[in-house]
Amino acid sequence: QVQLQGSGPTLVKPSETLSLTCTVSGDSIRPYYWSWIRQPPGKGLEWIGYVFTSESPTYNPSLKTRVTISMDTSKSQFSLKLTSVTAADTAVYYCARGHRDMDLWGKGTTVTVSS
Amino acid sequence: EIVLTQSPDFQSVTPKEKVTITCRASQSIGSILHWYQQKPDQSPKLLIKFASQSISGVPSRFSGSGSGTDFTLTINGLEAEDAAAYYCHQTSTLPFTFGPGTKVDIK
Numbered sequence: 740q741v742q743l744q745g746s747g748p749t750l751v752k753p754s755e756t757l758s759l760t761c762t763v764s765g766d767s768i769r770p771y772y773w774s775w776i777r778q779p780p781g782k783g784l785e786w787i788g789y790v791f792t793s794e795s796p797t798y799n800p801s802l803k804t805r806v807t808i809s810m811d812t813s814k815s816q817f818s819l820k821l822t823s824v825t826a827a828d829t830a831v832y833y834c835a836r837g838h839r840d841m842d843l844w845g846k847g848t849t850v851t852v853s854s
Numbered sequence: 855e856i857v858l859t860q861s862p863d864f865q866s867v868t869p870k871e872k873v874t875i876t877c878r879a880s881q882s883i884g885s886i887l888h889w890y891q892q893k894p895d896q897s898p899k900l901l902i903k904f905a906s907q908s909i910s911g912v913p914s915r916f917s918g919s920g921s922g923t924d925f926t927l928t929i930n931g932l933e934a935e936d937a938a939a940y941y942c943h944q945t946s947t948l949p950f951t952f953g954p955g956t957k958v959d960i961k
Contacts, residue, residue: 784941784952799949833897839945840888840903847897
């Protein structure tokens with residue numbers, strides 16, 4: 740059974756970097772696209788970007804100057820880094836399989852930006 | 855950026871009723887439109903892909919239709935477990951965007 744498990748700090752200070760990792764178990768990471776999506780408290784979903792082994796990552800332009808998505812196939816992980824965070828980046832961050840129809844989602848990691 | 859609008863924002867429905875949620879795109883996206891269900895405190899779940907394609911394991915009461923700019927998610931015979939927020943999502947044009955969601959409540 741394929742599972743996605745997100746991990747990383749749940750509290751980040753303003754102006755610092757948010758770093759999350761999603762570990763894929765039960766299947767190979769290589770054949771698939773992998774995405775990050777976030778959801779601020781009480782709000783809707785926002786697409787962040789996606790990564791694939793043989794392509795450059797693709798990002799939402801609204802975050803493009805601050806976001807990096809990468810993949811480590813040897814560890815079956817893909818990661819999200821978001822720099823210079825503010826309170827507006829407080830959200831549940833989801834990792835998911837796929838980049839168009841996302842058919843498998845992790846449980847979500849709640850990240851709060853606060854001093 | 856393609857803007858997706860959904861209607862209604864909220865719907866309170868009696869079990870066994872038919873539910874129709876619409877999603878309109880600000881420009882044509884072909885059939886590159888997917889529907890997700892998100893129950894409280896859970897991750898989104900893919901319900902319908904590419905406007906009308908069913909997903910293995912999703913009850914047959916969920917169906918999708920439409921193309922171009924107008925899309926519909928239909929729940930034929932609502933069940934109590936269907937109380938959730940429903941989001942449409944276009945992946946035709948970057949940046950990919952989500953609709954604002956439709957919350958379905960059970961009367």
